[in-house]
Amino acid sequence: MAVAVAAVLAAATVAHPASAAARRDPVRVTRFLGEQRLPHLARLDGTAVGGLSGIDHDPRTGTWYFISDDRWRYNPARFYTGRLDIDRATGQFGGVRLTGVTTLTRADGTPYPGYGKPGSADPESIRFDRWSGRLLWGDEGDRPDDRNPGIPVSQAAVRSMDRQGRHLGAFPLPRGLRLTEAPRGPRRNFGFEGLAVTPRAVTAVTEGPRFEDGPLPTAERGAPVRLTVWSRAGALRGQYAYPLDALPAAPVPPSGDADGGVSELLAVDEFRYLALERSWTQGVGYSARLYEFDLRGATNVLGRRSLAGGPAYRPVAKRLVLDLSRVAPPAQNYESLAWGPRLDDGECTLVVGSDDNFSQEEATRFLAFGATGCR
Template sequence: MAHSRKITGIALSFALVVVAAPPSAAAQRQEPVRITRFLGEQRIAHLATYEGTTVGGLSGLDRDPGTGTWYLISDDRWRYNPARFYTGRLDINRETGEFTGVRLTGVTTLTRADGTPYPAYGKAGSADPESIRLDPWSGRLLWGDEGDRPDPRNPNIPVSQSAVHTADLEGRSTGELPVPANLRLTDAERGPRRNFGFEGLAVTERTVTAVTEGPRFEDGPVPTAERGSPARLTVWNRRGQVRGQYAYPLDRLPTPPKPATGDADSGVSEILPIDEHRYLALERSWIQGVGYRVKLYEIDVRGATNVLGRDSLTGDPYWPVSKRLVHNLGDFRPPVQNLESMSWGPRLASGECTLVIGSDDNFDGSEATLFMAFAATGCRRG
C-alpha cells in the first residue's frame, strides 16, 4: 500500500501524488506506538435494551482516567431514541490484561441550548453523533456531530451543520467550537460531502482536534482503487480558536468493489491523541461485495502544511500529515467490523497501555457491537 509506511520525497499536488514530509529529529527519537498483544473481545447483544433505550450505533468511546467511567455515544438519529450517550464499565485486569466484560451503567439524552433533544433524522437541526471525549482538564464532554446535507440520493434532506459540541455530564449543551468556513455544509457541491463531516475527535491539554471523514468537493474525488484522497484535520486551541488545518492523505481502496460499478465508502472514522503532535487514526473502508477493511495508523502533524486558507487541495503543492502503519486490524477476529471508536484504557502493571477499539453495528443484525482490547507501548496517555 502506498501509505503503509512513512515516505519522503517532493510534495506534489494531490491531483498527482502527495508524500509525507521527512520527520523531525525530535519525532525520530520518540517511541512509536506498537501493539504488543491482543487482550480479548466483548460484545453487546444486537438490539439490547437499557433503561428504555435501544443500544446500538456506538460510534464513539472514551474513558475518564480519574473515575474509570467509560462514555459511549450512539449515532442513532431517533430511529429508536433521541441522540444520547451511555456510561459504562469495561473490565480489564491491570495485572494480566485480561478483558472480561462490558456493562452499561447509565444513559443520558443530549440536549440543545433550549434544553430540548435534537430533532430526528431528516429534520432541520438534527444531530449525527460520531465521537465523544471526556475533557479531564475542564470536566466537560465534547462530542463530534457529522451533520447532514442533501445529495442526489437524498435530495430533501435539510442542511444541519457539522459541529464540535461541548456539554456538561448531564448532556446539556454548553456551546460549540467555531467551524472554519471551508467546512460548512451546503446544499451545493461545495464544502464537505454528505457523511463526510466531523467523524473523529481528540482532546489534549492544549488542543482540540477534529477530522472530516473524507474529502470536500473542492479537494477532489473520493478514494478509489486507483487513488487516494485528502481529508482535513482541524486543530483548535483551548480557548476555542482555530490554530491550523492539515491534510490527511487517505489510502486508495484496498480492492475494487464487486461488481466494479458497486459502491464504496472510505475515510477516517476516529482519531486518538498520543501527545500534542501525534495521533492514532482509524482508516476504514466499506466496499460492496468485499465488506469492511480497517487499518490503524500513527500520524504526525509536525512538518505538515497549514491548509486552512486553501479552498482546494488539488492545485498548489503541500505537505500532508505523515502516516505510519501500526496494524492492519483485519488480523483480529475476522470478519472485520465497522470499527468507529477508539480510546486509551487503564495502564497495565507491565507498563503497557491498553487500547480499546469498538464497532458501530448500524443497528443491523448482520453486524456487531463489539469492543477489542489491545496492549500497546509508545503511548503517552492512560
C-alpha cells in the same frame, strides 16, 4: 486465535520501517487482550443500544462513555456510560457493561430533532476532557445529495456538554467546512467523524474529502481529508491534510457501492495522533487500519480553498500501526478508539469499537490491545 494475532502484530512491527514520526518512541501494539460484544438491540432504560460510534474513558473514575449515532430511529441522540473490565495485573479483557444513558440536549434544553429534520444531529465521536471535566462530541451534521435531495442542511459541529448531556457551547466552524446545498464543502456523511483532545488543543477530522479537495477514494487512489485544530478555548489554530489510503479492493460488481475514510482520532501527545481508517466495499466487506501520524512538518492548509490543485503542500506523515482487518476476523465497522487503563507493567491499553448500524448482520464489538509508546 492468539497465534494468529501475534503474527499480525509481528508483521505490523517488521514490515513498516520507522518514519520521521516513528523516531520519537512510536506507538506499538504489543498484544491482543481480548474481545467482548454487546447483544444485538439490547435494551437499557427504555432505549435500544446500538450504533455506538465513539467511546472514551475517564481514568480517574474508570467510567466509559459510548455515544450512539442513532438519529431517533429508536430514541433521541444520546450517550451511554458503563464499565470495561480490564485486569490491570494480567491485561485480560473480561467484559463490558452499560450502566446508564443520557440524552443530548440543545441550548434550549430540548433533545435534537430526528433524521431529516432541521437541526438534527449525527453524533459520531465523544471525548472526556479530563482537564475540565466536560464532554466533547463531534456532530457530522447533514445535507442533501443526489440520493437524498429533500434533506435540510444541519451544520456539522464540535460541541461541548456537561455529564448530564446539557449543551455548553460549540467551536467556531471554518468557513470551508460549512455544509451547503451546493457541491462545495464536505460531502454528505463525510463531515466530522473523529475527535481528539489534548491539554492544549482539540482536533477534529472530516471522514472524507470536501468537494473542492477532489473525488472520493477508489481502489486506484486515495484522497486528502482535513484535520482542524483549535485551542482548548476555541481559537482556530490551523488545518492539515491527512492522506487517505486507496480502497483495498474494487466493489463487486464494479458498479457497486464503496466508501472509505477516517472514522476516529486519538491523541498520543500534543503533536502525534492515531487515526482509524475504515472502508466498506460492496461484495468485499469492511477493512480497517490503524495509523500513527505527526502534525509537525505538515503544511497549514487552512487558507487553501482546494487541495486538488495549486501550490504543493506537505500532508501529515503517517505510519501503519496495525491492520485491524487481520485481527479477530471478519472485520467490522470500526469507528471507536480510546485509551483504557494503564496496566501494572506500564503498558497502555487501547480499545477499538465497532458500530453495528443497528443491523443483525453486524456486531457491537470491542477489541482491547496492549501498547507502548503511548502518552
